[in-house]
Amino acid sequence: MRITDYELFHAPPRWLFLKVTTSDGTVGWGEPVVEGRARTVETAVEELFDNYLLGEDPTRIEDHWQAMYRGGFYRGGPILMSAIAGVDQALWDIKGKQLGAPVYELLGGPARDRVRVYQWIGGDRPDDVGDAAAEKVDAGFTALKMNATPELERVDSPRAVDEAVERLAAVREAVGDDVDIGVDFHGRVSKPMAKRLVAALEPYDPFFVEEPVLPEHNDALPEIAAKTTTPIATGERMFSRWDFKEVFEQGSVDVIQPDLSHAGGITEVNKIASMAEAYDVALAPHCPLGPVALASCVQVDAAAPNALIQEQSLDIHYNESSDVLDYLADPSVFEYEDGYVDLPEGPGLGIEVDEAAVRDSDEPDWHNPVWRHGDGSVAEW
Incomplete structure (x- = not known):
């Protein structure tokens, strides 16, 4: 062959x-x-x-x-x-x-029967998150994630911190203490603001704080982690096991989030997951992407004993024209029940791509926005 x-x-x-x-x-x-x-x-x-x-x-x-x-x-x-x-x-x-x-059988067999998933709420500049959170919990999700802030100045006002706290407080009030809430800093927060924010958000028990600083500033993670008991998560912009070495050796990260479509695929992320296990670090793969990426994540999650939860892009704010299920011949493979997805039983990735839908789709021209501060300088998106 x-x-x-x-x-x-x-x-x-x-x-x-x-x-x-x-x-x-x-x-x-x-x-x-x-x-x-x-x-x-x-x-x-x-x-x-x-x-x-x-x-x-x-x-x-x-x-x-x-x-x-x-x-x-x-x-x-x-x-x-x-x-x-x-x-x-x-x-x-x-x-x-x-x-x-299934691929997970070739990785050693399943370490679990189903994989927990979380649901995005809010947008790039988060608002109305309380009502959105209640709606997703009513739909059966037990874990949510939201952006912490819009763009921030390198040293921003007390009001900017208060607004981030108010948003998380609104979600916590809407869903109660049985629901986990991940808070994504999206790398748009500077080190001084990250230190202030992780401390201010802690009373509302975030599930984790994601990418509190950009990966080029991972040397600041120990200082940020020292300001909170909230688990620190990062890794969506890290692309190999060698990129993860520093954060494992630091001991400041609790959850790693390699992306199966960015970090070398199933082969590499499976190795990263094993490295993380040795450092008592959980795996929660990044995946605001399509059905093939999600299927790949679920295969690794199934076999990784330290897999914690899986991101998935259903109804995410980026998916304005098409969604994760639109390119599958059988969308039921990703039916979510009680906040979990069952392990796929089909061979390979366990999905059947609807090739006709793929071929008939319009070619997108998506680029992330370029944000600017009030003085005209470029802001982190």
Whole structure:
């Protein structure tokens, strides 16, 4: 069996799908994308196939991962690692289909029977979060996540902190103490503001504080963690096990959030999860993306003993034109019940992509906004 063909499809709202075909007709799907840089990643995927993968045996997944990563003098980063991630997902999908087993069975078998998921509320500039939270809890979710703030100045006013506290307080009041609430700083908060915010939000018991500072400032995490007992989460903009070494060794992070479409795919995130387990750190993969990325996450979650919870993008504020279920032949594979999703039983990634829907979709042109402060300088989004 050999890899004989591949196709790439841009699909709304901001996704890129990869179809890989083998000589015996087996098809595997991946989702290699950097949101807002899909065309750049597309070129990287084409280079991997045209220069190396076409004609190769698709079952040698580890060997291909090593060749794609180490075969170039320049390594890592969001573009290459996202391209590798999508290819890796597709190769695992093919292997599972060839062997008639879900990927998690090939990773050692399930460590759980279902995976807990959380639901996004609010938008980029969060508002009306109390009512939205109550609505999602009524729909059966037991965990939520929201952005903590809109854009902030490097040192902002007491009022900016108070508004963040008021939003979280409104959600806590709406849902009570039985529901977990993750608070995402989105890397838009500077170190001094992060220190103030984690302390101010603590009385409302956040599930975790996510990406309190940008990964280039991970050296500040111990100082921020010292200001709160709230678990610290980060990792969506970290792309390999080598990127995670520092935070594990620091001991300041409690939850890691590698993205299965950015951090080298199933092969790499499974290794990152094992590293995290050794440091008593939980896994909660980042996934505001499409169905192939989510299916890949669930496969790793199923087999990882330290998996905590799974992000998923149903009704997320980015999904204005299409949603996570729109490209599946059988959307019931992601039916959420009591805040959980059952493990898929189908082979490979356990989903069937609706190829006609993918082919008929309009090519999106999504880019994240560029925010500016009142003085005209660029703000973190």
